[in-house]
Amino acid sequence: MIGRKNRINDMPDRLGPTTQRKLVMKLLHVDSSVLGAQSTSRLLSAELVQAWQQNHPGTQVDYLDLATDAPNHFSADSLGIKLGMQAEPTEAQRKENQVSEQLVTQFLAADVIVIGAPMYNFSIPTQLKAWIDRLAQAGRTFKYTEKGPVGLAGGKTVIVAASRGGVYSATESGQAAEHQESYLKVIFGFFGITDVRFVRAEGLAMGEAAKASALAAARAEIAKVTREAANQDKAALAA
Numbered sequence: 726m727i728g729r730k731n732r733i734n735d736m737p738d739r740l741g742p743t744t745q746r747k748l749v750m751k752l753l754h755v756d757s758s759v760l761g762a763q764s765t766s767r768l769l770s771a772e773l774v775q776a777w778q779q780n781h782p783g784t785q786v787d788y789l790d791l792a793t794d795a796p797n798h799f800s801a802d803s804l805g806i807k808l809g810m811q812a813e814p815t816e817a818q819r820k821e822n823q824v825s826e827q828l829v830t831q832f833l834a835a836d837v838i839v840i841g842a843p844m845y846n847f848s849i850p851t852q853l854k855a856w857i858d859r860l861a862q863a864g865r866t867f868k869y870t871e872k873g874p875v876g877l878a879g880g881k882t883v884i885v886a887a888s889r890g891g892v893y894s895a896t897e898s899g900q901a902a903e904h905q906e907s908y909l910k911v912i913f914g915f916f917g918i919t920d921v922r923f924v925r926a927e928g929l930a931m932g933e934a935a936k937a938s939a940l941a942a943a944r945a946e947i948a949k950v951t952r953e954a955a956n957q958d959k960a961a962l963a964a
């Protein structure tokens with residue numbers, strides 16, 4: 726397994742001295758809204774990170790802004806080396822492969838990943854999808870066995886600040902149209918991550934009262950999800 730169990734900074738006393746090693750928890754903060762200062766998912770992801778740091782002092786934060794720094798969409802260059810398309814990779818393939826390596830390494834190094842994810846056209850921004858495409862690498866985040874796929878990035882906690890104009894959670898037809906949370910849950914589950922938490926602000930385009938109540942609900946959820954221990958802490962306690 727790639728996920729390490731005991732990389733934590735606040736282990737309870739009942740664990741032995743070996744497991745109590747004070748190791749730094751790493752949090753990767755990712756934003757993907759293109760709306761800058763107007764963005765609700767950016768506002769909520771920043772509040773999530775701040776609340777996480779308050780509840781888990783000493784957490785080290787790395788930041789990735791996909792609106793300004795997204796990888797290219799898949800191409801023959803970005804997949805050339807991974808798929809062994811030719812004996813001698815081109816310069817363009819090497820450069821694209823370096824981007825994939827850097828992104829998957831940064832992701833695998835994180836214990837907690839906080840993602841600002843707006844809904845665009847029933848799904849996620851293309852920039853966020855392009856990032857996930859670079860993470861989905863056989864041998865790094867998943868592998869296939871005779872019994873099917875196995876996730877290799879387990880042990881992490883993912884917290885998503887999901888913003889959207891309409892309301893999707895309240896009806897069956899809404900849930901069927903929603904490919905934002907459902908997609909993120911599936912893909913991180915495919916990577917082996919079972920602890921995926923959502924802070925949802927929906928109905929943001931449905932008037933001032935609806936927006937205010939969506940933000941209040943999201944903030945209450947932020948307080949809750951950041952108080953919970955990270956997945957790896959729970960795993961260490963259970964061991």
Ligand SMILES: Cc1cc2nc3c(=O)[nH]c(=O)nc-3n(C[C@H](O)[C@H](O)[C@H](O)COP(=O)(O)O)c2cc1C
Pocket residue numbers: 758759760763764765766767842843844845846847848888889890891892929930
């Ligand atoms: C290009 C675009 C597409 C959108 N598509 C949807 C949609 O399919 N469903 C929805 O409920 N809201 C949609 N919205 C509204 C956004 O989800 C909403 O404004 C949300 O606050 C965006 O997150 P942000 O403020 O972090 O950018 C869309 C907004 C934009 C800019």
